[in-house]
Structure formats: C-alpha cells, structure tokens
Amino acid sequence: MYNIVLANNNFFRMRVCIVGGGLTGAIAASLLRSSLPALHIELWDKASRFGGRMCTKRKPSEPRVSGVDVGAQYISSTPEYYAAHKSYYSDLVARGVLQPMTCRITDDRHPPDTRHFVAPNGMSSVVQHFVDKAACTARLGTQVRDLQYEWDKCEGKSRWRVAAADGEVVLFDAVLLTLPVPQMLALGGDLTAAIDKVAGLRSELEAVSYSSRFCLGLFYPASVADQIILPEGVAAMYITNSDSPFCYVAIDNLRRGLAAGDDGFLSVMVHTSRAFGAARVEEQKEALLPELLDSFRRLFPSWPAPCDAFCHKWRYSQVVTPVPESRGGSVAVGGGEVVLSGDAFTHSNVDGCIRAATSAAAALTQYVAGLKTADK
Template sequence: MAEQGKPGIAVIGAGLAGGIVARDLAAAGRRVHIVEKSRGAGGRMATRRTPEGLSFDHGAQFFRAHGPDFGAEIAAWAARGLAAPWGADGRFVGAPAMNVPVKALVAGLPLAVGSAVGAITGAPGRWELTLADGGRLGPVAAVLVTAPAPQAATLLAPVAPALAEAAGGVRYAPCLALMLAYPPDALADAPVPAQRPDHGAIAWMAEEASKPGRATGAPRRIVVHATPAWSRAHLEETPEAIAQALLAEAAPLLAASAAPLHAVAHRWRYALVEEPVGRACLWDAESGLGAAGDWCLGGRVEAAYDSGRALARAVLGEASR
C-alpha cells in the first residue's frame, strides 16, 4: 500500500520502462501517477486493434533475455500466461497480445491515457505537469520521463538542461510498419513464417497467427516492417502513400492471389536506437527529475526493462538516504 505521507511521483509514458519504474516504486510504497499520451499502455510493445476486430502487433515483434533479471521477469510473465515462447532462439511474445505484459505492470495504478504532457513546471519538491488538454497534475516530488529521447529532451530542457543534453544526443532509425489482412485462401503458406528477407525495403514479415495465443481464423493478418534506409526515404509521406509503396515492395514476397482487405501503415519515428546514452538511466537527485528508456542502453526490449529498474533503484536509493 502506498504511504500517504510521501509525496507522489509522476511517470510520463506507459511503455515498458515506464511500467517497470512505476511498478517498482509502487511496490516500495510510493504514490505513482502515470501519464500516457496514447490510448493505452504498451509503448512500442504495441498491439493495434481495428473497429472490424482485427489485431496486429505492429511494434516490437518479440523479446528475449540476455541477462538474469529480465529472464526472471519473462519467466514470471509466462507463469501468469502473459507471455509465451515463439519459435527458436529464446524468443517470447506477449500473450495473447504484445502489450499484455505492460498492461499487467500498470494494472491497479493511477493511469491517465490520452494525456500528452506539454511542460514540466514548478520547482524541486513541487513539480507540476501541464497537459496538452489544459489539465494539470501535481504537485509531485519527482517527475520521471520515459518517452522517446527527443521528446524527453524537449520536456526536460527548461528544468534539467544537463539531462536534456544527454537525451538529446541519442540517435534513432525510424521504422515504417504495414498491417495487412488477406482473404483466407490468398496466401500459399499457412501461416507465413517470421522472416528477415534479404530485401532492400523489407526488414521483417510475420503472420499474426504464427504467434501463440493469436486468432487463427480469417482474415489472415501480416505485419511488415521496412528497413531503416527505406523508412528514412519515405518517412514524411502520408500514411496512405506509405502503405501503397510498402505493399508494392512486400507483394512479390507474399505472392498473394488477391488484394488485401486491409492495408494500413504506421510510422515509428523513434524505433531503433542507434546511439544510446550509455548509462542505465538519468537521475538528478537534487531536482527530483529523471528519465529512462531503451535509449539509455540500446535498442532492445530488455534495455527498456533494465533502464526502468535502474531508475526506480536510483529514486528509492536516494529516498532511503
């Protein structure tokens, strides 16, 4: 139970890093408030659902553990039915959707979705968040930003220039994603296996039904990710133009006998971390401001997890002193 005498902590972002730091702080008795600009928790461990009932894991395609800490977390998720192995090489996916583990992390915690943060204002010990819709959150003792590095840098620049400078040095490669749905007999392979084709435009393709816990009925759903180079070249085009161009690249690989029933693109502007901060997290104990994300350590799901845990330890370590 949260200790009512302790000031609250605001966490900006409900992806894996934000979910982990919020869970760990709440478990230690801190009052946590999570603010997320999108419609739900997950971040790039994302699942898109359409009005027609289709679902696509259009962000991170899988996760695996390189270290024991994340390995233990995955095992705990699997024991609860929140994750399941997928294929070889230690790959796991959320079950029955990629965003399920993150949703479980923040379950029961105060979470405001659809709330973009416009600014951090106030002073140490009494920070406030100004929301894009005109609302406010605070005062809180600390603000922890787990948004992508460029967005974190923008928020932190007026109140923590040194942290903003560190976040501002991060470099990303974008990724354009395409969500396709086909009639059941339009594709020869059943299901289309996960693959990294040797192709100038296509970096990844997989059929949703190949993952554990996914619906296997019609229509057949495919996620395509473009290469960084192709994504950069087409990044500023309209979603409709991106979908048309990426479908033209993917169609020969899929060899579909019919046109897709659904073809929608998504722009991941901050997808693949190419140049991280090189530290587990950013934390300024004097101001009570910090940041975490995969961009602190490197472009893996595990990096987001490790960074979130590191930031929670930093905050709690300071509090204990």
C-alpha cells in the same frame, strides 16, 4: 493527500508522475508499487492505450478482431540477461502473458543459445501486465506540454507542475520521464535548466539517435489462409532483397502460436528497412500506404489482396546511439526528483527496458529516502 510507507514505517505525503506508458514506465511503476505500496502513482501517455513500441493494433474496420503487433515482434534474451531477469520471465510465462516461441523464422540473427518468447495476446499485454501490477492511476490520451518547478502553498514545499497539452495541470513531488529523448528535450518549462545543471548531460542526450520505420498491418479472411504462406512454411522471415522497402514479414497468428483464423481473420505484419524509414520519415503514413501495398504485392504476387490494411509510422523505432553506459540506465536531475530513463539509456529490447526501469525506480526510491531523512 497520499502517504508512502518506508521500511521503518515512517509516513509522509508523496505523488509521482510517470510520463510514457511503454515497457520501461510500466515496469518502473510496478517496482515503485512493490517498494512503496501507498505511493500515489500516475502513468501518463499520449496514446489511447499502453504499450509504447510494444503496440498491438486491431483491424481498422473491426476493432474487436485480434490484433497485430506493429512494434516488437518477439522477445529475445541472451543467457546472461535471462539469468539476471529470470524472475520476470518466469512470472510472465506462468501467467500466460508470454510463452516460448516455437515457430520457425528464416534468417533469425540471434545467437543459437538465445531464448525467444512471444505474447499470445499481443505485445501490449506485456506492458498491461505491469500496469495492472502497479495499480496506478492511468491517464491515457494525455500529452505533456511542459514541466515547471513551483511552490505549493497547500503543502508548504516546492513541487513539479506537469502541464498537459489540453490545459490540465497537476502537481507532483517527483516525475519519471521515459519518452524518446527528442521528446524529452522538446518539453518546455524548467526541465531545460535542470538538464543543463548535470555536466555533459545535454550533449549526451542530443547525441542519441533512433532508427525510423513504417509498417504494414494486413488482414485476410480465414477462407484464404491456405494461400497466405511464406517460403518453407515459416511464420516469419527477414527479407534480404536490397531492392525491396521491406526487411521483415510475419504471419502474425502463427508467430504468436495461434491458429490462423480463430476469429475469422488472419493478420500479417510487414516492417520496412531502416534505409527506407530514414529516407521517408517525414512522409505521412496514409500517403505511403498505396505505395507500400503495391511493393508488397510485387513481393508476394500469388497472395490474394487483403480485406483491410493500415500503415503505421515509428519515427522513433530502435535506439541506434544510446546515452553512455556510464549513466547506469537513468539520470536524476533537478535535485533528484526528476528522473530521465527509457531504452535510450540502455538498449531497445525487453532486457534493456528492465535495466532502465530498475535504475529509475532505485533513483526515485533514493530520492524518497532522502526526503524521509530531511523530515526528521
């Protein structure tokens, strides 16, 4: 039995499930904790750690080694967005989660007045910061199978039954989905009918599209650090060679403002182009690893061979076609107790996730306030 506290100190029981442990879900959880401090919040994610597309992975053979960011590389905020979200950035910098980016990047495509930040402890630390602020119950390695709306005899009201792929079933008063849209639409149960009751929503969701990418994580011993050098000594560069499967390469330690080899290794991250990802997305990452390593050797023939490497696949990388702006960053369905959100409802960067999370948290808070009014 759980209580939430409203501004006027009225109490009633409520449980909320947030599905998707990326940045939108984590920020939304922290906002709900701030406005409704006694709310029971559970954050579910199918991965073994939080982060979503702000993911930091470790050296496969030595997981204690500092990781490499396989998704977002650095955070860029325009003057308008920085002004709107300054409190977020100031807090993250003050706590050492972010720091201004000082390294050089060749062919950076952002306007010159854009502010750039890096996460010295890896991008997943940004998401973990908000998870910690939310003080929620974490359920990692838990993939949702379906959502059903059913009567709860114990509470005497209807609730959403969230069923996991492993058979576990939990009842919640409200659910926030921040998954990639195709994964939302694939959920079984009563969610389909709830979406179809909102005029035009299904066609908007089905029109959402994403780019796909593969990426290489490469690890080298510190003893060869003087051989791992990009042109002009930059920390990262965009690759414009159309014959290459790659579009971006970064010496991860330098990009994050760390001395190469502090833990005995240095790491390199390489992203494939959108065209390569779209053409090869159905292939297994393990099968592609030798081909990508060979392409990388041809791109930097003077570099020594890495001592360890892995390939990661992003089926849903960045949003190409989002939900229309008129939706405002989230959509409430099923009477308001299920909210759909995520960067597909704004755009794929940190500021987009902040906008989506703010909208989703406001929608859930409004739903809670409606329950309070009906309870009088």
